[in-house]
Amino acid sequence: MDIKDIIKPENLVYDKTKVLTDNVMHYCPGCSHGVIHKILAEVIDEMGIQEETIGVSPVGCSVLAYNYLDIDWLEAAHGRAPALATGVVRLNPEKYVFTYQGDGDLASIGTAEIMHACNRGENIVVIFVNNAIYGMTGGQMAPTTLVGQVTATTPYGRELDLHGYPLKITELVAQLPGTSFVTRQSVQTPAAVRKTKKAIKKAFANVGQKKGTQFVEVVSTCSSGWKISPVASNKWMETNMFPFYPLGDIKDSEKETADKFKVQ
């Protein structure tokens, strides 16, 4: 069969969703941000919530996320996306509000904001892109950097005595009564992409049902920061990050009700 006979509109099985703009993404080749943006756009498209969704973008490589998803956006100061999203969702309780944050943004400068937003049980989705490094500023160590991992600021590898332990923020927020669905996913294979899409869809559906804070970590790569190719980055992530950041659901419930916390 000739290729021309296959490439016809009636045989189309996969096309870029219209929620993604036609802008060429500024991300480096192979960057997980692009895949995660695409998944988000497909979820918003399939749920028919393009007009009802408000994103809050971070400081980090995804600071320009608003150029790529055709929805309403705000851009937050570094680490403050959960605080901004709190205001947005409280004023617009019927909207689907989400933050999109890197590990430098969420687990370092913004640790207070994410902890308290999760503890208040704000009805938002948090997309946490953990590439174990500060990508935008040139690959410095992040709180999530693994012990022994070489970065621009740890040329001999992260040292426990000097830099402390890598921070598992997702396990921490799962302890808080305000969080509902807490999961860790990845996007390096077609199967992983499908799973992450399912998780993000569930998170948005839960927000629609006002279940509390939905937290989706995506273990990611930053080939420029790690200074290896995109394909080698995926391998490095599987070998080194997955044992410490294991994939799967950590919590699946609704935020706690007041009874447990009331004075008698």
Added chain:
Amino acid sequence: MAKVKGAVVVDNEKCKGCDLCVVACPHDVLSLHREVNGKGYHYSYMKNPDACIGCMNCALVCPDSCITVYRVRV
């Protein structure tokens, strides 16, 4: 048994030659071209089009949404 045949169209100019689609393809259909696009990247193309089954694996992992997939039953 019904057989399926597929084909993909890669947006050459948008492609950043990251190689992720090449690795994701279970039938070794894709390869990076020896020529480069306007941005200087070796873009992905169907080196072995007859083997494509339209499974969409390449399109799912592409960070830049460059790949459109078609499939027919034959």
